Amino acid sequence: MKMPKEAIQSAMFAPCGMNCMVCYKHCYHKKPCAGCLNGDAGKPEHCRTCKIKDCIKGNGLTYCFECSGYPCKLIKNLEKSYNKRYQTSLMANSEFIRRYGLEMFMELQKQKYTCPKCGGVISIHDRECSECHEKMISSDSCSSV
Template identity: 80%
Template sequence: MKMPTEKIDTAMFAPCGMNCLLCYKHCYHKKPCAGCLNSDMGKPEHCRKCKIKDCIKGKGLAYCFECPDYPCKLIKNLEKSYNKRYQASLMENSEFVRQHGLERFMEQQKGKYTCPKCGGIISIHDRECSECQESMK
């Protein structure tokens, strides 16, 4: 899957701060996931059962950072996991969106996660290109 050259679908930004476009599931499957708040088709089990997704829907909010309880325990635990496993910060992503907007965030992500060799998408989870499988570690 190539990085879109046109505007990136902002629905691919999850309430927790994850850019779903960079997910290993989205990068490597013929029927990719449509993003956090869309259909459960193609989603990994942990995304289908996500308590953060259920919480945000129950509160009628678009993003976790809009909640008065932010950052809650669920977000702090996910943040800790992403910091440790992928050297990424979902809270920094959320703060960027809060300050600069979603379109600017997605443009910044496009620059950061586009394979320089072939234009594929570099997965946040394994740092591997979706097209040429080049490792970006």
């Protein structure tokens, strides 16, 4: 999958702070997931049954950072996991969007996760390009945006 030339759709930003465009399920499948804010087609089981997504819908919100209880235990646990496993802060992503807007965030993400060799999408989960399968080495520590 190539990174789109146009802006990344806002529906690709998950309620928890994840950019679904750089998720391995979106990058590597013939029928990519359409993002957390869209239907369940192509989603792995853990995304279809996500308690965070259910909570957001139940509270009539779009993003977790809009909630008065943010960050809740669910977000803190996911944050801890993403910090440890992928050196990424979903809470920092959400804070950036709160301050500067989703459009700017997605543009920066597009720059960060586009393979410089072929224009493919670099997965946040394994740092591999979806097209040329080149492993990208990131010097970012607990990076966001």
